[in-house]
Amino acid sequence: MPTTIENRDWKKIAEDSLTNFSVYKLDRPILPNDSILFLFSIKSRPNTVYNRYSDVLENGTYLKSEIFPRFGYFAETEIARPENRDALYNHYQSIDADLIRFETIVSTSQDQIAIAPGILEAEWIEKGRAYFHYRMENPFKFVFGYHSGRYITYSERYRGVECKIYHHPAHTYNLPQLLDGLKASLDYHTEHFGPYPYKQAHIIEFARSEGSYATTAGNCIPTSEIRFVNDKRVVQRGGADLAFYVIAHELSHQWWGAQVIPANVLGAPFVTESLAEYNTAKIYEKKYGRERVLKFLDIQKNRYLSGLTTATENEAPLIYVTPEQTHISYGRGALALYTLSEYIGEEKMNAALKNYFDKAKYKAPPYTTSLELLHYLKMETPDSLQYVVTDLFEKPGSEILLRYMQDACL
Numbered sequence: 001m002p003t004t005i006e007n008r009d010w011k012k013i014a015e016d017s018l019t020n021f022s023v024y025k026l027d028r029p030i031l032p033n034d035s036i037l038f039l040f041s042i043k044s045r046p047n048t049v050y051n052r053y054s055d056v057l058e059n060g061t062y063l064k065s066e067i068f069p070r071f072g073y074f075a076e077t078e079i080a081r082p083e084n085r086d087a088l089y090n091h092y093q094s095i096d097a098d099l100i101r102f103e104t105i106v107s108t109s110q111d112q113i114a115i116a117p118g119i120l121e122a123e124w125i126e127k128g129r130a131y132f133h134y135r136m137e138n139p140f141k142f143v144f145g146y147h148s149g150r151y152i153t154y155s156e157r158y159r160g161v162e163c164k165i166y167h168h169p170a171h172t173y174n175l176p177q178l179l180d181g182l183k184a185s186l187d188y189h190t191e192h193f194g195p196y197p198y199k200q201a202h203i204i205e206f207a208r209s210e211g212s213y214a215t216t217a218g219n220c221i222p223t224s225e226i227r228f229v230n231d232k233r234v235v236q237r238g239g240a241d242l243a244f245y246v247i248a249h250e251l252s253h254q255w256w257g258a259q260v261i262p263a264n265v266l267g268a269p270f271v272t273e274s275l276a277e278y279n280t281a282k283i284y285e286k287k288y289g290r291e292r293v294l295k296f297l298d299i300q301k302n303r304y305l306s307g308l309t310t311a312t313e314n315e316a317p318l319i320y321v322t323p324e325q326t327h328i329s330y331g332r333g334a335l336a337l338y339t340l341s342e343y344i345g346e347e348k349m350n351a352a353l354k355n356y357f358d359k360a361k362y363k364a365p366p367y368t369t370s371l372e373l374l375h376y377l378k379m380e381t382p383d384s385l386q387y388v389v390t391d392l393f394e395k396p397g398s399e400i401l402l403r404y405m406q407d408a409c410l
Contacts (some may be wrong), residue, residue: 267370274333
């Protein structure tokens, strides 16, 4: 990765090729609101028949922002508790930047479409290559990806948002469900919490060889092809609609994780993943009804309980959950928040979340924490039910949650 700094005198004073870590000394410090022009190149090692070195593929390239150089020294240290005020100045996905302004030009083979976050400003052909110029409307987290493939599109304009799916030409089984998940999530979150921050919402299929997950990156939702080829007969027989659910969950992160961004402390996944899972359950309930949402929550129960059997560390309260404890943040988090809504009602639950959202959205450092979320949940809970909040969120395990799972026949 050859590098140069254009508008500073500098010299490299140390390099560790094993860890790809270099130390540069500038002729003068970088002051607040100052900038430097840092140029670099990245070379991909070609794949072979037997070895996979690169995510540059013949059809279906998916390059993540992890390939970019980052600034600073990052030691693996224990995550601080949310009570530690000094730890609240980096968000949960921040290494060396809070939010970034983003504009990019990407080229690919002439028969493919290249996709990155942002609005497509221009596209053209030059010397047998296809070029695409994207620009993000607003600053966003330094977490995104580049895609390139022989895609076709399926789209609809909804609530003033261009909803588009980029997919493999043969993978058409679940397109209506994917689009329905996007629209239902837009409806629910816009009604209860506020407007979607972009003019576009794009679902982009990536190869199963790259993973089975989905994620959110600016106005893009990269999604594994496994969600494009689900057996629709499972849904018709009353099973979980995972294509609908996954997209509804990922769009939920545009409110919980993109507008409300927690600090890099214990409990951050409670703010992002637990809230996204809970709201997805409510969206799912409005789409499929009470009986079907209980089946969805049964999946969360199994995720939670099976995670407990394989966990290597003690169960944490939700307000102190770690990023690794996904069975707690996803499984138990969805169940606990849904249980609280059963006690105080969906209207009070949404009032608590709306008040929290309005306080924490786009909050500059110090970032929000699980303790702030807990405060707003308590504010909408009657004194006679405060013990429910304590049991569900502040203790490891929960007698009330176990009782609710039994009563709901989960």
